[in-house]
Amino acid sequence: MNTLKDITRPVFPFTAIVGQEEMKLALILNVIDPKIGGVMIMGDRGTGKSTTIRAIADLLPQIEVVEDDLFNSHTSDYEVMSDYVKKKVEDGDQISTEFINVPMIDLPLGATEDRVCGTIDIEKALNEGIKTFEPGLLAKANRGILYVDEVNLLDDHLVDILLDSAASGWNTVEREGISVRHPARFVLVGSGNPEEGELRPQLLDRFGMHAEIRTVKEPSLRVKIVEQRSKFDSNPYACIKEFQLKQEELKSKILSAQQRLAQVNIDYELRVKISEVCGALDVDGLRGDIVTNRAARAFAAYQQEDNVTIHHIRQVIILCLRHRLRKDPLETIDSGVKVEQVVSQVFQ
Structure with a gap:
């Protein structure tokens, strides 16, 4: 019997999205090479920004991670491996792995720095000498996608932290002389509406790509988009099945591009x-x-x-x-x- 935890919410198929080619291409290229540095998507309200970003994460093949690891550590790549796993590898210990979906982490607008970076339990460290780290969103996003909606409304200091982690692939948390460092390599995707204010130029420059999307003007295309959405809302599983073949084709195309x-x-x-x-x-x-x-x-x-x-x-x-x-x-x-x-x- 399926528990509530097993029932996943159906995600709109990426290949069913009509138009917005610029945004789709930018996302695909960042998935092929995360070192491009993320995407900033600016556009009108209700143009499917969030839908497309969630759809690309759902499209990606599962990744192999070290079991019960807080940072989705890779089994052999040191760049995306936590220090604890590194030590186990160097000591020749047995490492058990599992396959998980590519993490897709939403950063809420009101998030605090602790929530983003994680926190160190100072009391435990001082009293018991145990370095206890409570991971934040950056840890959960390692080897995945971190999505910030309305990034232009986010505190500049937080945007700086996100961009630094995305560029270096690491996050360091320091408190009272205690320091914890962990891998945080992710594709940073920000979206926003230009009417609500622009990002500072020096922050904008740190995003690898910048896609602009406009509301579709052509009536027949608009009808097609509305029909597609209605079809999905009324019977998501039938819609997913209809696009399954296209999804698989695109998935294997992305996989072979990553290898090539x-x-x-x-x-x-x-x-x-x-x-x-x-x-x-x-x-x-x-x-x-x-x-x-x-x-x-x-x-x-x-x-x-x-x-x-x-x-x-x-x-x-x-x-x-x-x-x-x-x-x-x-x-x-x-x-x-x-x-x-x-x-x-x-x-x-």
Whole structure:
């Protein structure tokens, strides 16, 4: 008999989502290569941002983790392994593993720093000499996806912590001279509505990609989206079954892209062109160059190709650069269009 714990809430199939190609591509590429640095999704209310993000997590193949480990530790990769598991591996101890769904962690808007980073029980440490760590959301999100809705309303200090952990892959908690460090490698996905305020430029720049989504204007497409949603709401399991084959195809495509990624090559001439575009757009720092290179390689792997071409770069470069341009209040042209113009000149 199924207990309440076993009954999972049905998730809208990723392949059933109509339109919003930019957001879907950005999420897929970050899943193929988490080092791209996450996605910031800005767009109107009610455009399916949350639905799409939950759907991508549901689509991913299960991961193997060390059993009863608080940090979803990997069994052989030191980068995503807690110190306790590392010690067991080095001592040659037997490690039992289990397969779990890719963690999808929602960060609530009112979350405190302790809730995000975790806490150290000082009393226990001082009285009993035991270092007791109560893991936070960053620990739970290791090797998964951390989703922050309305990221532009989140306290800047917390956004800083999230971005630091996402970039370094580690979270360190220090209290009264006691320090605990654990792996926290996750895909950071933030979403927001531009009407509710922008993110500070230096925080925006830390997101690998920036997808913009607009409400669909075409009546026939709108009808299709509404029908799809109604169909799912009235009978979710039938809808999931209908898209099962497409889901499996996409799942295996992502898996083979993850495996192929290491051997994808990007020519020196193309790397120079990418940097030329960044220079012409006056992009501060080198993050834009690095992310565009990574995203182009991930896209080539997704297309099952071993060499990056101009086509791959053109598909991803706007997503990687549009949020890194300096804001000019008198500028009337959209930043995406500006990137497109420079790309056209450089890649003639």
